[in-house]
Every structure is written in structure tokens, then in C-alpha cells.
Amino acid sequence: MTNTEYWLNRGSIDLENNASFRTMVDAVNCFGRTYKPNGIWTGGVKHPEEERKLIWFPKLYGNAYWNNSFDENDTIIYEKSKTDLNHFSDSMRDAYISIRILFSKESRISPYVFKGEYEIDKEKSNSTDGVAWKRIRTSVITYRTTTR
Secondary structure (H helix, E strand, C coil), rough: CHHHHHHHHHHHEEEHCCEEECHHHHHCEEEECCCCCCCCCCCEECCCCCCCEEEECCCCCCCCCEEEECCCCEEEEEEEEECCCCHHHHHHHHCCCCEEEEECCCCCCEEEEEEEEEEHHHHCCEEECEEEEEECEEEEEEEECCCC
């Protein structure tokens, strides 16, 4: 049984269970769509079953594009682009996806660790620290792939 299959059989992923995934594909395949191995090369994928949600994979280690950081309790994550000068203002628009299911990566060799579901916090967001995302749930529902 794959790691993905374990979480699909449970019906949810919960923070208390220390869920982690070797790849982004392994994590995303828990939400109603089957991706091929190495089929995701971006920081996030729209949730196939729930509107206005993104399945997000922020890197927390140094890289050329992002400066992402958690508060001391992992309840707020700040997302700051190093290259896109419009990222902050674009993120503050109402049409922007406002909820994210978060799997963080601490280092190049670490797994993607489930941290919960986060919602944009416009009050805590600022152009210095970045876009703030506040944890609103510690558990998310998994979905098996269905034929459409």
C-alpha cells in the first residue's frame, strides 16, 4: 500500500498523525485526481474537488524565488516572493484563491509535511513580511479519483 493509499483509506489527513509525503504527486493524489509520477513542477495545484482552494508546497529552505517562514507555532506562514514584485498586491485581490492546504518542505531532501489548511490573513499581511496565511483547520478530507 502506498502512502497515498493509506490516507485515502483513512478518509482524511490530520496534523496529529504527522502525515508526510515523498513527492508532491503523492500528496496531491489524495484529493481526487491522479497525477503521473514527477507530474507536478510548480508550488501548488488547484484542488480538484473544492473551489477556491490550492494544494500548496512551500519551500522553507533558501532558494532563489521565495522566502517562506512560519511563526513559532506553525499557525501562520508568511509567503514572500523574491522575484515577482506584484505578488503581494496580486495576492490581496479578492479573486485570488484564499484557502490553501499546506505541505511544507524543510530541506531539499526532506519530505513534504502536512501542516493544515490555511486562509489568507489580510490584516497580518504586509509588503515587508509578505502574504500571511493563518491555519484554520488541522484536518482535511481526502478524495478518491472519480470518473467524470
